[in-house]
Amino acid sequence: xxxxxxxxxxxxxxxxxxxxxxxxxxxxxxxxxxxxxxxxxxxxxxxxxxxxxxxxxxxxxxxxxxxxxxxxxxxxxxxxxxxxxxxxxxxxxxxxxxxxxxxxxxxxxxxxxxxxxxxxxxxxxxxxxxxxxxxxxxxxxxxxxxxxxxxxxxxxxxxxxxxxxxxxxxxxxxxxxxxxxxxxxxxxxxxxxxxxxxxxxxxxxxxxxxxxxxxxxxxxxxxxxxxxxxxxxxxxxxxxxxxxxxxxxxxxxxxxxxxxxxxxxxxxxxxxxxxxxxxxxxxxxxxxxxxxxxxxxxxxxxxxxxxxxxxxxxxxxxxxxxxxxxxxxxxxxxxxxxxxxxxxxxxxxxxxxxxxxxxxxxxxxxxxxxxxxxxxxxxxxxxxxxxxxxxxxxxxxxxxxxxxxxxxxxxxxxxxxxxxxxxxxxxxxxxxxxxxxxxxxxxxxxxxxxxxxxxxxxxxxxxxxxxxxxxxxxxxxxxxxxxxxxxxxxxxxxxxxxxxxxxxxxxxxxxxxxxxxxxxxxxxxxxxxxxxxxxxxxxxxxxxxxxxxxxxxxxxxxxxxxxxxxxxxxxxxxxxxxxxxxxxxxxxxxxxxxxxxxxxxxxxxxxxxxxxxxxxxxxxxxxxxxxxxxxxxxxxxxxxxxxxxxxxxxxxxxxxxxxxxxxxxxxxxxxxxxxxxxxxxxxxxxxxxxxxxxxxxxxxxxxxxxxxxxxxxxxxxxxxxxxxxxxxxxxxxxxxxxxxxxxxxxxxxxxxxxxxxxxxxxxxxxxxxxxxxxxxxxxxxxxxxxxxxxxxxxx
Numbered sequence: 001x002x003x004x005x006x007x008x009x010x011x012x013x014x015x016x017x018x019x020x021x022x023x024x025x026x027x028x029x030x031x032x033x034x035x036x037x038x039x040x041x042x043x044x045x046x047x048x049x050x051x052x053x054x055x056x057x058x059x060x061x062x063x064x065x066x067x068x069x070x071x072x073x074x075x076x077x078x079x080x081x082x083x084x085x086x087x088x089x090x091x092x093x094x095x096x097x098x099x100x101x102x103x104x105x106x107x108x109x110x111x112x113x114x115x116x117x118x119x120x121x122x123x124x125x126x127x128x129x130x131x132x133x134x135x136x137x138x139x140x141x142x143x144x145x146x147x148x149x150x151x152x153x154x155x156x157x158x159x160x161x162x163x164x165x166x167x168x169x170x171x172x173x174x175x176x177x178x179x180x181x182x183x184x185x186x187x188x189x190x191x192x193x194x195x196x197x198x199x200x201x202x203x204x205x206x207x208x209x210x211x212x213x214x215x216x217x218x219x220x221x222x223x224x225x226x227x228x229x230x231x232x233x234x235x236x237x238x239x240x241x242x243x244x245x246x247x248x249x250x251x252x253x254x255x256x257x258x259x260x261x262x263x264x265x266x267x268x269x270x271x272x273x274x275x276x277x278x279x280x281x282x283x284x285x286x287x288x289x290x291x292x293x294x295x296x297x298x299x300x301x302x303x304x305x306x307x308x309x310x311x312x313x314x315x316x317x318x319x320x321x322x323x324x325x326x327x328x329x330x331x332x333x334x335x336x337x338x339x340x341x342x343x344x345x346x347x348x349x350x351x352x353x354x355x356x357x358x359x360x361x362x363x364x365x366x367x368x369x370x371x372x373x374x375x376x377x378x379x380x381x382x383x384x385x386x387x388x389x390x391x392x393x394x395x396x397x398x399x400x401x402x403x404x405x406x407x408x409x410x411x412x413x414x415x416x417x418x419x420x421x422x423x424x425x426x427x428x429x430x431x432x433x434x435x436x437x438x439x440x441x442x443x444x445x446x447x448x449x450x451x452x453x454x455x456x457x458x459x460x461x462x463x464x465x466x467x468x469x470x471x472x473x474x475x476x477x478x479x480x481x482x483x484x485x486x487x488x489x490x491x492x493x494x495x496x497x498x499x500x501x502x503x504x505x506x507x508x509x510x511x512x513x514x515x516x517x518x519x520x521x522x523x524x525x526x527x528x529x530x531x532x533x534x535x536x537x538x539x540x541x542x543x544x545x546x547x548x549x550x551x552x553x554x555x556x557x558x559x560x561x562x563x564x565x566x567x568x569x570x571x572x573x574x575x576x577x578x579x580x581x582x583x584x585x586x587x588x589x590x591x592x593x594x595x596x597x598x599x600x601x602x603x604x605x606x607x608x609x610x611x612x613x614x615x616x617x618x619x620x621x622x623x624x625x626x627x628x629x630x631x632x633x634x635x636x637x638x639x640x641x642x643x644x645x646x647x648x649x650x651x652x653x654x655x656x657x658x659x660x661x662x663x664x665x666x667x668x669x670x671x672x673x674x675x676x677x678x679x680x681x682x683x684x685x686x687x688x689x690x691x692x693x694x695x696x697x698x699x700x701x702x703x704x705x706x707x708x709x710x711x712x713x714x715x716x717x718x719x720x721x722x723x724x725x726x727x728x729x730x731x732x733x734x735x736x737x738x739x740x741x742x743x744x745x746x747x748x749x750x751x752x753x754x755x756x757x758x759x760x761x762x763x764x765x766x767x768x769x770x771x772x773x774x775x776x777x778x779x780x781x782x783x784x785x786x787x788x789x790x791x792x793x794x795x
Contacts, residue, residue, distance in 0.1 A: 018108035211394030223285025245344030256299030445473030482507025536589025601661030608657030615779030709748025
């Protein structure tokens, strides 16, 4: 059965989740109708304004207030503030008939079965054939919600469990009802992945589905073991964070962020539906959580939960006395070993390799989690890959439970469990007895996972290009420890960074030059992308600091000149170059992108020239690019370029960073040919397509431009503004010194306004200012502060 193409949607319920879903639909270019109930009473402000309950403004108040909250939310719910205009507010009485004119209706009303059933019955009265209807629920039965619906609506009905906040959380669990048309499930999974950028997992209609089912049990086990072993809140968080491949917020910071009332609701929902399962045996932790909620200790939203902050001092809750105590630093031999290891698998193995109280706690939690997930395979999901993906996308684990189990060694870990009296599921032992030693395997460049009692190849969509798999399949053209050049096929090469933070160092620079030479000779074009957590956090400032401390000014001049030259080489390469950044793309990483013919931004791209934060200015062409764009924006030689220069100066001087890929436009870095792709996972595929497109059209490199500068008069304007900032207390004396260097470069130095200069002239100004700042003790102090503490120093 063919569902409608989704061009317009409606969300019923404007609470936190409903409003967040509406915001993300608008982010994705889907106009959305947001409905909520009609208020039963006026607010004092409405009374003062002379409004009545019949006024449309009053009747739409709940949805309108939700949109206003979205606009003010931090982090922002919208990619671009203008996207809020795609949401139309209404109410469930006056605007119900409008549901007949949308393509997807999402019900996000309170988590009570009878309420959801009533809403669905009302939807059916106006429902049009082909319209998708879904419920956002964290665990209620999809079958029960649709129990009274007719067969046609049941075929179009499913669960769509978004995770909060919908913009930032990748996981979307799609739950078919017992009568949902399989083709509609396929269509929705494809749409939500392509258009909404989600990681979709098909879950079974079981309590709490996949991620929350595993997540709740994991929390319960952590609490039980913590109480049994007498550990403190901060000790548990030290173990259950990055040391075992989970987020820095670990267990209890995450609980406080989510809200302990929400956590308790999810747990209770699970226990009500599975009163006799293994989840019900872990009761001590639930009792504590109930007491905390009763006390109003809900977490961040109430100012205290498992943690409380008073001024700059942090306290943690002593779960024995239920009193707050100062947070103590946590260290041990096992935790130190984990910190030194690379990657989630390496950290976990290092942690467990040392026998101390923290490694024993981790093992106790993990072995129970592994066994639980193995027991639930087939009940909550059909494959280990689905469970792993749900935990990675929904709980931000670096590796899923079965991947972690593989990482520590399936066979030896099962032997250890059985020696300790743990009952390992029979299918796991049968799997090992059949000669298998892992749940995943790579073979001939393909990835297989355990599914249905055998290895099955994991589907690799053509839009998701794995650089790691390509390298394993002998597609590496050349490389070193810091970067690789990979053959993407069809004559396109990809330059990948893989340093810590993907920072640019000598090895990366070497590969940029090598990539340019190789592509010019043998390929039709170049993609610059990688699979790191961030695209690039900037240049390796530690090396710069060491060179500055040693007084190696000639080396610094040479290094900066080389960096500028290689980026100009990319800019004028006779083959198309496309950059596909994601997440943090800062400093030199941003300058690499600015040298490309086209940039394809991921939705979550935090892009900016941030060198001022460490007492420097951009010197890889970033400052030059802002001056160039101001010059190019002028329609005629008589046009005033100073407003554009001021905007560019402010963007760099304030180290502004985009809050999304779309927000890059407002900072002046995005060109008309650049765009934002919907799904970050498609970035290499889309960049390759863009390269081939340009090549097929007969690519010609850009002609070197001439830059009209603001000159000495423009410099005077900026100097006056800098002076005023100092008088107002907004800038330290050294801030003003750095800003003056930036002003000198972006206005073109001591030349008359309107003088036309070359890019090389501007690059020379950049380099001189950059190295002169490195010679300053206060810049060196600022760099040291970032390296030692991660904090910016205002000296």
